[in-house]
Amino acid sequence: MKPRVILNAAMTLDGKIATKTGSSEISGEKDLIRVHKLRQECDAIMVGINTLLADNPRLTVHKISADPADNPIRVVVDSQARTPLNFRILSKEAPTIIAVSEKAPQERADNLLKKAEVIVCGKEKVDLDCLMENLGRRGVQTLMLEGGSTLNYSMLSAGLVHDLRVCVAPLIAGGSQAKTLVDGDGVEYMKDALRLRLKNSYTLNQDLILEYEVLN
Numbered sequence: 001m002k003p004r005v006i007l008n009a010a011m012t013l014d015g016k017i018a019t020k021t022g023s024s025e026i027s028g029e030k031d032l033i034r035v036h037k038l039r040q041e042c043d044a045i046m047v048g049i050n051t052l053l054a055d056n057p058r059l060t061v062h063k064i065s066a067d068p069a070d071n072p073i074r075v076v077v078d079s080q081a082r083t084p085l086n087f088r089i090l091s092k093e094a095p096t097i098i099a100v101s102e103k104a105p106q107e108r109a110d111n112l113l114k115k116a117e118v119i120v121c122g123k124e125k126v127d128l129d130c131l132m133e134n135l136g137r138r139g140v141q142t143l144m145l146e147g148g149s150t151l152n153y154s155m156l157s158a159g160l161v162h163d164l165r166v167c168v169a170p171l172i173a174g175g176s177q178a179k180t181l182v183d184g185d186g187v188e189y190m191k192d193a194l195r196l197r198l199k200n201s202y203t204l205n206q207d208l209i210l211e212y213e214v215l216n
Ligand SMILES: NC(=O)c1ccc[n+]([C@@H]2O[C@H](COP(=O)([O-])OP(=O)(O)OC[C@H]3O[C@@H](n4cnc5c(N)ncnc54)[C@H](OP(=O)(O)O)[C@@H]3O)[C@@H](O)[C@H]2O)c1
Pocket: 008, 009, 010, 011, 016, 017, 018, 022, 023, 024, 026, 047, 048, 049, 050, 051, 052, 054, 055, 077, 078, 079, 080, 082, 125, 126, 127, 128, 146, 147, 148, 149, 150, 151, 152, 154, 155, 179, 183
């Protein structure tokens, strides 16, 4: 069975999740604590390779717990095994899975195998259905998707996302090149847009938290 996927992101009022230079410090400290609590409730956290390369995240729950046992599995969607070997995602503080495609150079995949588990799914890009099936078989029941825009679009358009949690910060970044919550090809007509149901909303200081369920 595939995991239940919660997409979580912080964005500016104009929907940007990073500036055109990739700067992405958006939400306040209280929201960061919320994110770490949500991570702790999930079995795994997943990001795309561009997010990894831009932010070098730890993807742990270190703001709320120092116990490595509380850290979920970390998953990187990385067709070509480009994850740098010195990045924090490969630290020993949590298990890491690198999902690659058949296109990944064998030598790079072998190097990653020394520090992480490597799953091959798909011929060119990572086949997300295959990856979700694989994670489900490993007992991953809930997965937190933490971007970026390209992976968010692929996961949403494949019908693999069940819930969204968005922090809207009181900021406007602008920039047609700046990444938004969801990029990708997009739909042609608004009637084809993905429909959501607002389940809950609240504020954390100046940040607005919105919780949605995906309907179709
Ligand atoms: N504010 C926030 O909450 C937040 C959260 C996360 C990220 N961000 C920001 O988002 C930016 C990165 O977003 P991004 O859109 O450039 O990249 P991304 O979604 O992080 O990564 C996309 C890459 O993943 C790989 N991939 C492999 N299989 C895929 C598939 N089936 N579908 C989609 N992607 C697949 C592709 O690279 P390969 O073909 O090389 O594998 C693709 O280019 C960064 O600036 C980061 O700071 C912000």
